[in-house]
Amino acid sequence: MGDIIHTLPAVACLRDSFFGAQIDWLVDRKWSELLRGNSDLNQVIEIDRGDLSQMAGCVQQLRARGYTTALDFQGLYRSAILAFASGAPRRIGFDRDHAREGLAALLYNHPVVPQGAHKVDQNISLAAAAGATPGVVRFPLAICERAEDWAAAELAKHSLRDFFALSPGGGWTSKCWPAARYGELHRELNRKYEWRGVVSFGPGERDLADQVLSAAGRPEPVLLEMDIPQLTAVLRRAKVFVAGDTGPLHLASALGTPVVGLFGPTDPARNGPYGAENIVVRNARPEETTYERGASHSAAMMSMTVQQVMEAVERRLRLA
Numbered sequence: 001m002g003d004i005i006h007t008l009p010a011v012a013c014l015r016d017s018f019f020g021a022q023i024d025w026l027v028d029r030k031w032s033e034l035l036r037g038n039s040d041l042n043q044v045i046e047i048d049r050g051d052l053s054q055m056a057g058c059v060q061q062l063r064a065r066g067y068t069t070a071l072d073f074q075g076l077y078r079s080a081i082l083a084f085a086s087g088a089p090r091r092i093g094f095d096r097d098h099a100r101e102g103l104a105a106l107l108y109n110h111p112v113v114p115q116g117a118h119k120v121d122q123n124i125s126l127a128a129a130a131g132a133t134p135g136v137v138r139f140p141l142a143i144c145e146r147a148e149d150w151a152a153a154e155l156a157k158h159s160l161r162d163f164f165a166l167s168p169g170g171g172w173t174s175k176c177w178p179a180a181r182y183g184e185l186h187r188e189l190n191r192k193y194e195w196r197g198v199v200s201f202g203p204g205e206r207d208l209a210d211q212v213l214s215a216a217g218r219p220e221p222v223l224l225e226m227d228i229p230q231l232t233a234v235l236r237r238a239k240v241f242v243a244g245d246t247g248p249l250h251l252a253s254a255l256g257t258p259v260v261g262l263f264g265p266t267d268p269a270r271n272g273p274y275g276a277e278n279i280v281v282r283n284a285r286p287e288e289t290t291y292e293r294g295a296s297h298s299a300a301m302m303s304m305t306v307q308q309v310m311e312a313v314e315r316r317l318r319l320a
Contacts, residue, residue: 001228001247002271003119004034005254007073009137010123014071015040017132026062026082033228034251037142049078062086069130072108073123075099080107092129098122117269137274139254143236147229151237154230158196158222164189164313165198165235165252166221167243168212169205174294175244177262177301177309179208183215184306185242189313190219195239197221200231200248240313240320244301245271253278258320260312264300265290279316281308 004027014023022042025035029046036044045061048054063086070088072079075098083091084107095111096102105111112129114122124134155163166186170176186197199221201209209223226234231248232255235241241252244262253259253273261273263282267289272280284300 001031001034002245002250003074004031005139005247005250006119006274007123008038008139008141008254009120010071010073010127010132011038012040012138012140013124013127013132013134014130016135017127022065022067024065024067026058031228034141036144036229038140039142040140047082058082059085071126071130072104073126075101075104077101077104080104083107090130092126094122094126118272118274119270120274141232141251141254143233144229147227147233150230151233154224155234155237160196160198160222162193162195162239163198163222163237164193164195165200165238165241166212167200167241167246167248168208169201170244170246172293173296174265174292174298175246175263175301176297177244177304178297179211180215181304181306181309182212182242183217185309186212186216186221188306188310192310192314193239198234198238199223200234201225240317242309242313249273258316260309260316262301262304262309264288264298264304265292265294277316277319279312281312283308 024043024045025041026045026047029048032044032046047058067086067088069090070083070086072083072093075094091108092110093108095113096105098114099105112126115125116122128134166182168179168182196219199209199212213220213223235252235257236255238257240258242260243249245266249259249261259273259278261280263280264284268280268282281304283303288300
């Protein structure tokens with residue numbers, strides 16, 4: 001989710017520079033809802049990574065379209081192979097030192113040294129390499145009417161008007177803050193602002209959400225398992241959103257919701273919520289920065305106190 005959101009401004013830059021161009025986005029099917037209704041795109045092409053026959057059909061579809069340029073924002077072997085297989089004579093991606101899987105750069109004929117520290121700016125540098133002129137950074141995200149209706153009804157059912165949102169999950173446990181501390185944070189935020197909290201969680205994270213519920217006491221937070229459109233509709237209504245380095249954090253930031261990001265092993269200068277007003281809490285030393293996927297809470301995340309996060313939320317709300 002975060003990778004796609006961090007790529008939206010680069011594709012917006014392409015559209016603003018090449019208004020009449022055919023711009024299609026090849027995306028993993030599970031994340032395609034993030035691109036529904038995106039007016040910068042002519043077509044969203046979905047791919048199922050686990051279905052080899054579908055992937056072969058997708059390659060045929062790409063080749064039939066006769067693209068002149070393919071941009072690979074992922075920098076993975078898989079994405080580079082698909083860019084190569086598309087038949088596009090110009091293939092743009094990050095150079096070997098900056099692609100996530102360095103040898104993927106061998107499949108590009110226009111490798112690029114990215115500019116800027118943040119992933120958003122680095123992705124825009126790929127668009128610039130294609131001839132686009134960088135402008136105002138924008139994150140086009142459409143909210144479907146079905147999700148809007150669902151969010152309005154769900155929040156009304158729980159008498160939620162002013163609320164904050166928390167997301168304890170994450171792809172790697174080493175990037176996560178303990179669920180019990182999210183529960184303590186819920187109590188403190190409710191005490192100070194008299195708002196109730198929403199705990200958002202995804203597939204396989206119900207136990208984690210229940211741990212937050214158990215630690216939060218009363219009033220209890222509302223636990224909501226949501227699909228991407230529903231999550232988008234709810235997060236844009238939140239007073240503030242607190243989460244680790246996860247897709248929902250970047251989604252909330254792109255929607256303009258005030259966010260506080262909790263960062264441990266990953267570098268917020270590269271992966272933090274985009275925008276000067278958003279606040280990051282991080283105790284990690286430079287040598288602790290890593291993108292290795294840890295299966296347990298990192299020391300950097302464990303060192304972060306509820307009081308630290310409360311103070312960050314208070315600062316962010318003063319800026320809202």
